[in-house]
Amino acid sequence: xxxxxxxxxxxxxxxxxxxxxxxxxxxxxxxxxxxxxxxxxxxxxxxxxxxxxxxxxxxxxxxxxxxxxxxxxxxxxxxxxxxxxxxxxxxxxxxxxxxxxxxxxxxxxxxxxxxxxxxxxxxxxxxxxxxxxxxxxxxxxxxxxxxxxxxxxxxxxxxxxxxxxxxxxxxxxxxxxxxxxxxxxxxxxxxxxxxxxxxxxxxxxxxxxxxxxxxxxxxxxxxxxxxxxxxxxxxxxxxxxxxxxxxxxxxxxxxxxxxxxxxxxxxxxxxxxxxxxxxxxxxxxxxxxxxxxxxxxxxxxxxxxxxxxxxxxxxxxxxxxxxxxxxxxxxxxxxxxxxxxxxxxxxxxxxxxxxxxxxxxxxxxxxxxxxxxxxxxxxx
Amino acid sequence: xxxxxxxxxxxxxxxxxxxxxxxxxxxxxxxxxxxxxxxxxxxxxxxxxxxxxxxxxxxxxxxxxxxxxxxxxxxxxxxxxxxxxxxxxxxxxxxxxxxxxxxxxxxxxxxxxxxxxxxxxxxxxxxxxxxxxxxx
Numbered sequence: 001x002x003x004x005x006x007x008x009x010x011x012x013x014x015x016x017x018x019x020x021x022x023x024x025x026x027x028x029x030x031x032x033x034x035x036x037x038x039x040x041x042x043x044x045x046x047x048x049x050x051x052x053x054x055x056x057x058x059x060x061x062x063x064x065x066x067x068x069x070x071x072x073x074x075x076x077x078x079x080x081x082x083x084x085x086x087x088x089x090x091x092x093x094x095x096x097x098x099x100x101x102x103x104x105x106x107x108x109x110x111x112x113x114x115x116x117x118x119x120x121x122x123x124x125x126x127x128x129x130x131x132x133x134x135x136x137x138x139x140x141x142x143x144x145x146x147x148x149x150x151x152x153x154x155x156x157x158x159x160x161x162x163x164x165x166x167x168x169x170x171x172x173x174x175x176x177x178x179x180x181x182x183x184x185x186x187x188x189x190x191x192x193x194x195x196x197x198x199x200x201x202x203x204x205x206x207x208x209x210x211x212x213x214x215x216x217x218x219x220x221x222x223x224x225x226x227x228x229x230x231x232x233x234x235x236x237x238x239x240x241x242x243x244x245x246x247x248x249x250x251x252x253x254x255x256x257x258x259x260x261x262x263x264x265x266x267x268x269x270x271x272x273x274x275x276x277x278x279x280x281x282x283x284x285x286x287x288x289x290x291x292x293x294x295x296x297x298x299x300x301x302x303x304x305x306x307x308x309x310x311x312x313x314x315x316x317x318x319x320x321x322x323x324x325x326x327x328x329x330x331x332x333x334x335x336x337x338x339x340x341x342x343x344x345x346x347x348x349x350x351x352x353x354x355x356x357x358x359x360x361x362x363x364x365x366x367x368x369x370x371x372x373x374x375x376x377x378x379x380x
Numbered sequence: 381x382x383x384x385x386x387x388x389x390x391x392x393x394x395x396x397x398x399x400x401x402x403x404x405x406x407x408x409x410x411x412x413x414x415x416x417x418x419x420x421x422x423x424x425x426x427x428x429x430x431x432x433x434x435x436x437x438x439x440x441x442x443x444x445x446x447x448x449x450x451x452x453x454x455x456x457x458x459x460x461x462x463x464x465x466x467x468x469x470x471x472x473x474x475x476x477x478x479x480x481x482x483x484x485x486x487x488x489x490x491x492x493x494x495x496x497x498x499x500x501x502x503x504x505x506x507x508x509x510x511x512x513x514x515x516x
Contacts, residue, residue, distance in 0.1 A: 109476050111381040112430070133381065134511070135433050135474050143430025176512040227513055363382075364510035 007048060008037060009123040013193075015056045016120060017095025024064055026102060027148040030120055032067060036060035093197040096121075100194055101161060102151060104168040112147035113168045114175075119144050121193070122186055132181035162198055166207050166262065169194065173211050177218075184215055205253035206263030212246035213269035215239075226369040231278035243273045264293045283313035301331050309337050317344035335361055336371060343378065352378035383433055383474045383508040384481035386488055388501065390440060392465030397500030399493050407494050415499075418491040426473060426484075437469035472508075481505055 012033060019029035036059040040052075049055045103117040115133075118124045124132075130140035173187035191208045198204050220233035250266045268289045275281040290307035297303050304327055312320025321341045327334055339354035355375035362368040404412060419435075426432035444457040471488065475481050485503040493499035 111474070111476050114381070115430075133474070134383070139427065139430050139432045139474065141430075142428060146428075146430055174514040176514065362509070363507070364513040367513045368509060 004048060007052065008040065011053050011056055012037065012123040013099055013121040014053055014092055014095060015060055017092070017099040018057050019060060019064060020102065021091075021095055021098055022061075026120075026151045027145075028064060028067060029060075030148065032060045032064035035063040039063075096193050097162070097165075097197040100165045100190070100197075103147075104165040105151060106161065106164050107150060108147050110168070110171055112143055112150075114171055115140060115143050116147040117168055117190065118172065118183075118186065121190060124181060124186070128181050132175070132183055162194075162201055162204060165194060166203060170207060170262075173214075184211070184218070187211060188215060200256070202253040202256040202258040203260040203262050205249050206260060206266050209246045209250040209253060210262050210266035210269055212242045212249070213266055213273050216242035216246065216273060222366060225366055226373060227364075227366040229370070230272060235276065238273065243270075246270065246273070259292070259296070261293060261297050264289050264296060268293075281313075283310055286310050287314045301327055302333075305331060305334055305337055309340070312341045312344060317341040321345065332361070332363065333358070339371075339374070348378045381474055381476055382478070382481075382510075383472060384478070384484075385504075385506045385508065386471045386473065386481070386485050387504040387506060388468040388470065388488075389504060390466040390468045393502040393504070396502070399497050400499045400501045402494050411492070411494055411496070414492045414496065419488070422488060422491075423471065426471070431473050431475050431484075433472035433474050435469070435471045438467055440466060440468070478505075478507070481507075 015036065016029055016033045019032060020026060024032070033056070036056050039059050040048075040056060044052075099121055100117065103120050104113045108116065115129055118129050118132075119126065126141050126144060127137050129144075130137040133140065169187050169191050172190070173184050175183040175187075177184055188208070188211050191204070191211060195201075195204050195208050216239040217230075217233060219239070220235070220237040221228055246266065247270050250263065250270055253263050254267070268286050271282050271286050271289070287307070287310040290303070290310050293303050294307055305324065308320050308323035308327070310320075311323055318341075321338065324334060324338050324341060335354050336358035339351045339358050342354060343351035352375050355371050355378065359368050359371035359375060362371055404415075407415075423432065423435050441459050443459050446455050448455040471484075473481060473484055475484065482505060485505050489501045489503050490498040491501070493501075
């Protein structure tokens with residue numbers, strides 16, 4: 001067996017979690033784990049030892065103590081590695097949660113939390129994260145080291161807020177795929193780890209379901225650099241296995257009777273995924289879920305906008321337009337929704353004008369291209 | 381996380397603040413040094429904060445170029461001394477929000493000019509189009 005990069009990547013956050021739980025400073029612990037990985041690459045040419053995690057914990061802990069000794073005084077501290085208990089499965093789950101909640105600490109800015117999570121829990125290199133976000137590597141290195149510094153000093157042995165972790169994982173997921181690193185897939189991987197750590201948390205399962213139910217459509221979402229809207233996607237290209245997994249997760253989560261926004265969004269995604277053709281979409285049920293979502297998240301204008309589109313399907317485009325027009329004019333995608341509703345109402349000219357306007361307001365190139373094509377289609 | 385281009389223009393901006401009316405060749409050498417030094421420090425600060433993407437200054441000399449047809453050389457026009465809009469340079473930054481980008485632009489605009497006073501120069505802020513739309 002040769003050195004297994006995937007194994008090392010899985011073990012890295014686990015080892016880091018053990019060190020942090022033992023009370024090590026986050027930044028120092030991360031350095032020690034990196035040193036231990038270097039050691040592993042050197043010492044495992046013919047395969048990993050029987051207990052690779054235990055091996056890495058021991059070596060990383062030793063590195064950490066070495067660093068501490070070198071940094072502080074000439075007085076050698078007692079080394080008590082041998083007395084440390086070996087980690088059991090429960091502890092491993094706790095460590096994952098501990099580590100994630102530190103990386104997603106509310107004191108960090110969203111971009112710092114995202115970067116640190118990908119580095120410390122995702123095990124991606126700084127260079128990979130930099131390329132994923134299209135910034136210079138030095139910028140990303142600086143962002144990560146600042147984030148680590150701002151966690152220094154705090155005692156990190158209490159698991160933090162799962163909600164904050166969910167929010168950061170969701171942000172990573174929505175970044176999608178920028179070329180080299182598949183951040184959506186990475187977010188799914190991390191959310192799986194979180195769900196394993198907090199199996200009783202319905203919203204964590206809801207988020208994982210939401211991710212899978214969206215990710216399943218990815219192959220059909222783009223066509224020659226333009227976004228393909230849901231009603232025009234080739235549904236045979238959707239990943240049926242991923243949808244089945246998402247639906248099963250969602251059903252189990254809903255059965256816990258602790259409803260939250262991620263579960264409701266997942267339910268809406270599931271209804272879309274369930275329709276064999278766009279025309280068979282159960283918009284009445286989708287609208288009911290949007291009503292739920294508005295109740296759970298009443299001040300989210302993006303939710304209100306999506307609900308207006310559902311109203312357009314159920315009660316007709318003019319009913320949808322009345323709601324859209326009541327929403328803030330600067331709301332992202334409001335113009336695009338209005339364009340679509342005007343087209344449904346039969347006003348091609350106004351729809352074309354609004355599609356062009358929406359194209360100028362779009363936040364991404366594929367979206368802009370799609371909206372320009374809509375305007376062009378109606379202008380013919 | 382969103383990226384923004386902070387554009388500095390030589391020309392082609394809304395009505396200028398009084399501090400910003402004198403062209404640079406009418407400043408003192410010390411004033412020019414102070415202005416450039418301010419921008420260099422800002423770039424260093426952006427790097428330290430993990431928000432730096434790129435910073436470039438452009439020569440005012442530019443030429444329009446277009447395809448001349450099969451087997452023909454490129455068609456050129458210019459350089460023009462008096463184009464309507466003239467870009468002097470830019471900083472590209474990666475921050476958490478448009479508001480954060482506006483704050484950086486306002487700071488850039490406070491760079492010292494004649495008499496060491498803040499220039500109040502107009503900075504154009506342009507969002508980068510993301511490569512991919514949001515997954516959800």
